[in-house]
Amino acid sequence: MSNQPIYLDYNATTPVDERVLEAMLPYFTQKFGNAASIQHSFGWDAEEAVSTSRDQIASLLGVKGQNIVFTSSATEAINLAIQGTFDLSGKKNHIITCSTEHKAVLDTCEHLKSKGGEVSLLNVDTDGRISITDILDAIKESTLMVCVMSANNETGVLQDLQEVGNLCQEKGVHFLSDITQSAGKIATNLHDLNADFAALSSHKLYGPKGVGALYVRDMKLIAPQIFGGGHEKGLRSGTLNVPGIVGFGHACEVASDQMDAEGDRLAKLRDYIESELLQLGDLIVNGEKANRLPHVSNISFEDIDGSRLMRSLKGLAVSQGSACNSAVIEPSHVLKAMGLSDRLAYASLRISLGRYSTEEDVRKAVQTIRSVIEQQRMQLL
Numbered sequence: 001m002s003n004q005p006i007y008l009d010y011n012a013t014t015p016v017d018e019r020v021l022e023a024m025l026p027y028f029t030q031k032f033g034n035a036a037s038i039q040h041s042f043g044w045d046a047e048e049a050v051s052t053s054r055d056q057i058a059s060l061l062g063v064k065g066q067n068i069v070f071t072s073s074a075t076e077a078i079n080l081a082i083q084g085t086f087d088l089s090g091k092k093n094h095i096i097t098c099s100t101e102h103k104a105v106l107d108t109c110e111h112l113k114s115k116g117g118e119v120s121l122l123n124v125d126t127d128g129r130i131s132i133t134d135i136l137d138a139i140k141e142s143t144l145m146v147c148v149m150s151a152n153n154e155t156g157v158l159q160d161l162q163e164v165g166n167l168c169q170e171k172g173v174h175f176l177s178d179i180t181q182s183a184g185k186i187a188t189n190l191h192d193l194n195a196d197f198a199a200l201s202s203h204k205l206y207g208p209k210g211v212g213a214l215y216v217r218d219m220k221l222i223a224p225q226i227f228g229g230g231h232e233k234g235l236r237s238g239t240l241n242v243p244g245i246v247g248f249g250h251a252c253e254v255a256s257d258q259m260d261a262e263g264d265r266l267a268k269l270r271d272y273i274e275s276e277l278l279q280l281g282d283l284i285v286n287g288e289k290a291n292r293l294p295h296v297s298n299i300s301f302e303d304i305d306g307s308r309l310m311r312s313l314k315g316l317a318v319s320q321g322s323a324c325n326s327a328v329i330e331p332s333h334v335l336k337a338m339g340l341s342d343r344l345a346y347a348s349l350r351i352s353l354g355r356y357s358t359e360e361d362v363r364k365a366v367q368t369i370r371s372v373i374e375q376q377r378m379q380l381l
């Protein structure tokens with residue numbers, strides 16, 4: 001491990017917690033049954049484990065296990081919610097979302113345009129916040145759904161979901177929230193938020209990759225997108241990934257217990273990073289004035305070449321403020337939507353801390369970033 005870079009990219013993915021792995025292991029070997037095998041105990045055991053996991057996930061989110069549909073990822077959950085609702089929408093074809101959403105939402109909405117959908121892409125302010133008045137103004141007769149994420153994956157900026165949920169309920173439009181980055185990090189009660197759908201992913205909260213979930217308030221609101229054996233109440237056919245699902249559930253239970261203390265600890269480390277780096281001057285902490293997740297910092301540096309910066313930070317596993325689409329590195333659509341120039345968006349770092357981030361790692365990371373920035377700025381003079 002010691003030769004590996006310091007991992008500061010928990011928003012990209014998290015390692016599986018040892019406790020989660022331990023809970024999963026029996027389901028690869030002795031308890032390998034198919035949760036759909038209703039004739040024998042191998043199947044019953046698997047089904048029981050899946051049901052426990054549903055309850056663990058639901059409990060983290062303040063809802064009931066019966067409203068959780070398992071998928072392979074948050075991306076699939078988002079596709080199921082948006083496309084599945086659209087398929088049953090009748091005359092309503094209008095979706096309202098925001099320019100800083102994850103591509104899973106933006107690209108799915110874009111795809112629906114080819115099927116007769118209309119999409120309103122709302123802007124954010126310079127701190128990445130969406131305005132409730134803009135949503136209200138955009139709602140019209142044909143509006144089917146409002147789709148607003150809880151926490152942005154690049155900046156950690158939180159939207160006021162309560163306001164959005166209340167508005168959607170009042171106006172009778174569906175409300176989907178992508179809670180992939182906030183689930184297990186901050187308290188969430190989907191019932192109180194009036195959410196119709198919420199998508200999340202196991203690998204962002206110390207569970208395994210390849211498992212996601214969609215919370216569905218009313219199963220009649222969506223049509224399936226994958227057909228086959230009628231699993232998951234007919235909404236998502238395909239044999240369930242029982243070990244993965246067990247891990248997901250367990251990860252949610254651990255998160256419920258640790259979330260508050262973990263958030264407090266990471267917020268202190270995040271604040272330390274920001275206060276140290278701010279001393280460099282000529283930088284922007286993106287979303288600084290907004291409510292943010294406690295463990296995320298996104299910083300853009302003036303007078304810095306983004307690609308050179310990344311090349312000099314080989315000892316740190318951080319992510320650039322840019323999205324990597326196949327071979328092309330593009331400036332982040334999130335930072336651009338917040339008003340940053342291409343150049344500044346390139347010269348950005350997303351630091352996302354997590355369960356195994358230590359003070360020592362953070363101190364080393366800060367020293368490295370400070371000296372690289374100072375050096376590169378000196379060379380400009």
Ligand code: PLP
Pocket residue numbers: 011012072073074075076102104149151152153178180181200201202212
């Ligand atoms: N939504 C957000 C906000 C994300 O950060 C991600 C992953 O980075 C996704 C959706 C997609 O999640 P998954 O990897 O489970 O498809």
